[in-house]
Amino acid sequence: MNLASLSASYLRARPLNTALSLILLALGAATIVLLVLVVGQFEERMHRDARGIDLVVGAKGSPMQLILSGIYHADAPTGNIPLASVGLLSRNRMVKRAIPLALGDSWKGYRIVGAPHDYPALYGAKPAVGRLWEKPMEAVLGADVAARTGAGVGGKFTGAHGIGGEGAEHASAPYTVVGVLAKTGSVIDRLVLCNIESVWQVHEEHQGPEDAADRKALEEAREVTVLLIQYASPLAGAMLPRQVNSQSELQAASPAYETARLFRIVGVGVEALQAFAVVLILAAGLSVFIALYTALEERRYDLAIMRTLGASPAKLFGLLMTEGIALTLLGTLLGLLLGHGLASALGAWLEAQQHYPVTGLEWRPEEPWLIAVALGVGVMAALLPAWRAYRTDVSRTLARG
């Protein structure tokens, strides 16, 4: 027998109270853990996907939409921009690198992106099998696309018009898979890549040019969807966006600014959920307090008897504190397990929905803080009951009965 086993025996002696406190704590802690995991991983991925991209140039519209479609491939593009403007910007001395992307088609819900080899290089993506595309209608699959569709090198597929995967198929222009990229943990894992000419070709076929003049007219009207730009110097950040925005057809959006804006919008919801979780933890603390405090009356004689058996007041204080702290720690640990379990379940579901993956098998730096906070709640909840136990008047208690 020791303080821990004695405390545990008292907790077991009131199973309902103990269970209630544990459930409240576990739910509060799990909610916080889930939020921390999901939001943390989401922000990390947002930053990782935007790394190396200082500016996105596309058609006029919502700058947020431009960022979402151009970098994260999560929204419809704002429109297309003339190929000529790409050449102009690429030659601008403030631009170190400009990567044009042509969007518009998809295969089984995965977007087909026409891009130069610079684009996979931006994410450090290299072929795990096969090679990168060289000719039109050669396609390279991102790691997740290959894994989920089961397609491999040598396979053929046809893209569907539109990014939802429900548009008309470009049946006359099939793609051939020439490579599969190694997993990078970035947005490129969920893309199908080819060169820009492929995208043009598919759509020109779609419009059915009848003679050489038609074809030439289509070629002159060639467009891209967005241009991902790396600045040559920090100074460009101050000048280039203004320069681009002053041209009537073009819009420049800064990923850093727009993602920060997005986090602020999402942050309101996250904060509301966090506040809810904090209320749960406080309620749990209150339930620990009430459980210990109401049990004091019942335990009056036990405490007095312990004093006659030689327990010091500090021992009784320690006994009650141990109960409160053990309860909150156990509840928090259950909450951590539950939170990670829920994150894993959510991750499995999101993966099936082709969304951002979330994993529960990861520790966030905030989690030790959660344990510390729970410990604090336990100490606060147990303090007053423990103090009353400390002050037990043995002689009076025993004389009463």
Add this chain to the structure above:
Amino acid sequence: MISVRGLAHRYGAAQALRLPEWQVAPGERWLVLGPSGCGKTTLLHVLAGLIRPSEGSIEVSSENILKLEGARLDRWRATTVGIVLQALHLVKHLSVRDNLRIAQYLARAPQDDARIADTLGALGVGEKAARRPSELSQGEQQRVAIARAVVNRPKLLLADEPTANLDDASAAAVVELLSEQAARHHATLVIATHDARVKKNFEKTLNLS
């Protein structure tokens, strides 16, 4: 074993106990008699160091217990005094064995199952070690409470109204058990009671009035 001089205790203005002089030799068996409210319980609590008297000097087992403070007094009580109360106050959710083990733990004595078994056996409840107090008869619970008081081999065994609410046979049995256990552990026995049935077995009595 016990040496009391000029002892007085008051709760507020009310006189709770007056005892000018009392000497008890080691191994003696004493009965403290008197009507309710005469200070019997107060005297036992003073002897156990649970309350500090308003006046007087008191030595128990050659220790001036008024000089002991805080945790040292608790340690002294754990190793020197065993207490049996009218209400038994066994810890409900612990087994009989754990009710004795808690006494060893709190006295910082080694947790010795052999001694627990021996103590329970000597009181005829050796087979009940794994049971909860609620599964025992009143008489058996009384024996467990006595076992808890003697498991640390105290030099002084105190009992407060141990026979109240018991029938004649049970009352006699409890007094017999207490005497037996005191003898077994060479302890001095002090029983506080207003029960006239107990009186005939004791030569040494202290009348408080």
